Amino acid sequence: MSFFKAFREQLGKLxxxxxxxxxxxxxxxxxxxLLLVLSxxxxxxxxxLLLLTGSVAAAGVLIPDLRSRxxxxxPEQVAALWSGPIGPVVMALFAGGLAVFxxxxxxxxQGRWLPWLxxxxxxxxxxxxxxxxxxxxFVARNVDNALVAYDQDGFWKIVAIYAFCLVLALPIRxxxxxxxxxxxxxxxxxxxxxxxxxxxxxxxxxxxxxNDESLQEIDNPDQRISQDTASFTGTSLxxxxxxxxxxxxxxSFIIVLWSISVNLALLLLAYSLGGTALIVFASRKLVALNxxxxxxxxxxxxxxxxxxxxxxxxxxxxxxxxxxxxxxxxLSGAIVNYNKLIVWEALIQVIQRSYDYFSRFLPWLVIAPxxxxxxxxxxxxxQASIAFxxxxxxxxxxxxxxxxxxxxxxxxxxxxxxxLKVDEIGSQARERSYQDSLxxxxxxxxxxxxxADLVPPHTDRRLIHDISLEVGPAQRLLVVGPSGCGKTxxxxxxxxxxPAAAGTVERxxxxxxxxxxxxxxxxxxxxxxxxxxxxxxxxxxxxxLRSVLEEVRLPELVRRYPDLDIKQDWPRLLSLGEQQxxxxxxxxxxxxxxxxxxxxxxxxxxxxxxxxxxxxxxxDMAFVSVGHRPTLAAFHDTVLxxxxxxxxxxxxxTGYDFTRT
Numbered sequence: 001m002s003f004f005k006a007f008r009e010q011l012g013k014l015x016x017x018x019x020x021x022x023x024x025x026x027x028x029x030x031x032x033x034l035l036l037v038l039s040x041x042x043x044x045x046x047x048x049l050l051l052l053t054g055s056v057a058a059a060g061v062l063i064p065d066l067r068s069r070x071x072x073x074x075p076e077q078v079a080a081l082w083s084g085p086i087g088p089v090v091m092a093l094f095a096g097g098l099a100v101f102x103x104x105x106x107x108x109x110q111g112r113w114l115p116w117l118x119x120x121x122x123x124x125x126x127x128x129x130x131x132x133x134x135x136x137x138f139v140a141r142n143v144d145n146a147l148v149a150y151d152q153d154g155f156w157k158i159v160a161i162y163a164f165c166l167v168l169a170l171p172i173r174x175x176x177x178x179x180x181x182x183x184x185x186x187x188x189x190x191x192x193x194x195x196x197x198x199x200x201x202x203x204x205x206x207x208x209x210x211n212d213e214s215l216q217e218i219d220n221p222d223q224r225i226s227q228d229t230a231s232f233t234g235t236s237l238x239x240x241x242x243x244x245x246x247x248x249x250x251x252s253f254i255i256v257l258w259s260i261s262v263n264l265a266l267l268l269l270a271y272s273l274g275g276t277a278l279i280v281f282a283s284r285k286l287v288a289l290n291x292x293x294x295x296x297x298x299x300x301x302x303x304x305x306x307x308x309x310x311x312x313x314x315x316x317x318x319x320x321x322x323x324x325x326x327x328x329x330x331l332s333g334a335i336v337n338y339n340k341l342i343v344w345e346a347l348i349q350v351i352q353r354s355y356d357y358f359s360r361f362l363p364w365l366v367i368a369p370x371x372x373x374x375x376x377x378x379x380x381x382x383q384a385s386i387a388f389x390x391x392x393x394x395x396x397x398x399x400x401x402x403x404x405x406x407x408x409x410x411x412x413x414x415x416x417x418x419x420l421k422v423d424e425i426g427s428q429a430r431e432r433s434y435q436d437s438l439x440x441x442x443x444x445x446x447x448x449x450x451x452a453d454l455v456p457p458h459t460d461r462r463l464i465h466d467i468s469l470e471v472g473p474a475q476r477l478l479v480v481g482p483s484g485c486g487k488t489x490x491x492x493x494x495x496x497x498x499p500a501a502a503g504t505v506e507r508x509x510x511x512x513x514x515x516x517x518x519x520x521x522x523x524x525x526x527x528x529x530x531x532x533x534x535x536x537x538x539x540x541x542x543x544x545l546r547s548v549l550e551e552v553r554l555p556e557l558v559r560r561y562p563d564l565d566i567k568q569d570w571p572r573l574l575s576l577g578e579q580q581x582x583x584x585x586x587x588x589x590x591x592x593x594x595x596x597x598x599x600x601x602x603x604x605x606x607x608x609x610x611x612x613x614x615x616x617x618x619x620d621m622a623f624v625s626v627g628h629r630p631t632l633a634a635f636h637d638t639v640l641x642x643x644x645x646x647x648x649x650x651x652x653x654t655g656y657d658f659t660r661t
Contacts, residue, residue: 010409013416018236021190022115027107036104039097040116044123046094049087052131053078118183122241125176130248132169136162137256137386180237188233195225198422206497207425207457220298224418228294232415235408242401246394253390260387268391275355283348286406289341294410296334303330309571445508447471447494447594447624452503454486454493462501463489465646473593476617477624478636478653485644487626491515491596494624507594514592518599520583522571527557528564531585540589548588551615552581553608576603584612588619595623606631630658 015033019025023033056078081087101108101116108116139162146155199205199221208218218224257265307314307323314323447470454464463486471477479487492498493505495515507513523530528537531545546558557578561568574582580603587595595616601609606629613635616623625632633639636653 010412013412014236017191017232017412017416017419020194021187022112023104024107032104035100036116039100040120041123042090042093042097043101044120044127046090046097047120048124048127049081049090049094053082115183115187118179118186122176122179122183123244125172125179126241126245126248128172129169129176130245130252132165132172133249133390134252134256136165137253137390139165140386176241180241181234184234184237187237188230191233192225192229195229195419195422198419198426199225201422202426203497204422204425208421218418218421219295220302221418223294223298223301224415228411228415228418231411232408235404235411239401239405239408243397246397249390250394253387253394257387257391265391268388272392275351279348279351279355282351283344283406285344286341286348287409289337289344290407291410291413292337293334293341294414296330296337300327300330300334303327311572445473446506447508447513447622448504448506449494449500450504450506452493452500452505454489454498455501456489457498462646463644464642464648466503467648468503469640469650471594471622471624473622474620475622475638476636476653477638477640478632479624479626479640479642480628480656480658481642482644485642487642488598490640490642491598491624491626495596512593513596514587514590514594515596516583516587516598516600518580518602519576520579520586520600522574522579526565526567527561527570530570530582531564532589533586535590545589548585549582551588552585552612554578554581554585557582577608580604581608581612584615588615591619593622595621597623597625597627599626599628601627610635628658633658 015030016025019028019033023036056075060075139158142158143155143162145151146158199208205221208221254265257268303326307327314320449467449469451466451468452464453462453466455462469477479490481487489498493500494507495513496505496507521533523533525533526537528545531548532540542564545564549555549558571579580600583600601612604612609629610631613632617635625636633653633656639651639653639656641649641651
């Protein structure tokens with residue numbers, strides 16, 4: 001892939017990530033966004049001219065003596081702008097920019113005026129700072145000339161002007177330093193919320209986390225939503241501000257440099273363009289290495305989180321050595337890649353250092369002959385050095401920030417790839433012909449499977465072929481079979497997590513169907529929230545919650561935690577048996593008409609299991625269960641026997657021989 005094609009693709013990714021916060025992507029085009037950017041610049045330049053004119057006029061009225069001392073020649077320059085074509089042209093562009101924003105007011109809704117306003121203020125501050133820097137270059141020139149001429153009074157007057165410039169610049173810099181991260185924070189909040197909403201829609205979070213790690217297209221979605229969004233928004237704004245500042249610095253100081261020496265200006269342009277081309281060519285490898293480093297670091301961190309989440313199981317197995325080897329393997333991958341990254345970064349830094357060192361001689365080589373010919377004063381040396389360094393810094397932005405830009409490019413690819421994938425999942429969810437089988441229909445009063453084939457996603461292994469059955473109200477189905485035959489997979493298909501490869505699956509509304517896995521899901525929250533999930537806790541009184549805990553034989557939990565709002569690490573504090581009983585309490589509170597149970601009582605004794613199933617039958621709930629205990633047959637009407645080769649049989653539960661499986 002050519003450099004320009006890769007650059008164009010990366011710009012496309014950046015647009016798809018960045019533009020929606022400022023202008024809805026689906027309601028606009030690239031040229032409209034660019035038009036708004038240009039209009040913003042026109043408005044900012046117009047405001048800058050108006051502020052400058054107003055400040056000079058006010059200073060002339062209020063402090064005329066100080067104006068002549070600290071702003072020498074500025075009033076005349078401002079008057080010249082208005083008397084010539086520049087002032088009217090800037091005002092015309094200013095009016096045009098306001099008109100463009102007014103025409104886009106319908107699209108700039110939902111708080112999108114705020115980021116444009118903040119960017120406008122930041123740009124205005126950059127313009128002001130840039131103007132002050134140009135003024136300082138002339139101050140430095142006059143300081144050198146005053147020293148050479150032994151002009152003591154003139155020297156102190158110029159120093160006073162320099163101090164005034166610094167005092168003026170400090171609050172502007174402070175305001176700019178606050179507004180840039182503030183806008184980044186607002187942008188991150190919006191982008192993270194947008195990605196999180198899409199991640200939790202259409203079960204994208206489930207599709208992007210397959211059981212087979214080798215099938216992952218998008219690694220570590222959690223890192224992309226949290227860490228990558230923060231990095232992207234913060235870096236995007238800082239890079240944008242830096243590039244804008246570099247452009248303004250270039251325009252301002254190239255004029256100063258051109259007025260001093262045309263040869264010096266041309267030499268600088270040739271030197272900077274050559275150095276930039278060299279550094280871009282040498283740093284192409286950095287983008288790929290940075291992208292890989294982000295992935296490997298995230299994998300290593302995930303491995304450590306996995307150890308923390310399964311600490312007790314690892315301790316029981318005494319699996320420290322094996323877990324350590326796996327963690328070291330992930331760390332080793334990150335270290336090996338980072339070693340390559342260090343080599344390439346060192347190479348880039350050598351080029352950068354050489355580029356910087358040689359640039360310091362160029363002004364001397366060009367200005368010295370002119371000075372010795374007595375064609376310029378001594379102060380030109382200092383001003384030329386300042387102007388040269390400013391212009392060189394602006395045109396060398398890529399050279400000086402290539403490693404940072406490479407990391408930024410990698411984060412763009414990761415984040416945009418994640419956004420593209422969740423959008424693709426959402427689009428597929430709307431277009432799939434079997435969408436009706438995934439979404440519950442209020443007219444369906446039974447679980448109805450018609451000539452369905454069950455094939456796990458991303459595989460071609462058919463677990464069940466041409467199965468047809470129905471589970472109506474108050475009916476109970478027990479699914480049995482050898483390990484690996486597809487019992488849990490069948491429950492996933494019935495619950496809508498997996499689509500049927502052929503045939504159809506109909507089910508009642510989502511509110512009437514609840515799935516209870518073998519290891520219940522424990523949320524990060526209070527005991528009250530655990531019990532009510534996914535309902536709102538306000539729906540149930542404390543007495544109701546305590547009575548349900550008593551019903552599922554968890555009275556000690558009530559005594560241990562009389563305050564239901566207490567937050568604990570529930571998966572660690574509660575045994576699996578307690579978690580399963582708590583899941584049944586959650587089930588009773590939700591009161592669905594249909595329940596899918598995947599070995600939901602495997603950690604309980606037979607008497608407790610019998611008690612819990614009795615609670616379900618007393619409430620006339622229909623359920624589909626997976627289990628291995630013969631005692632379960634008493635609570636079911638029918639047994640679905642799977643053989644793992646695609647075959648299946650429906651048999652009466654009464655008298656079923658469990659030794660068959």
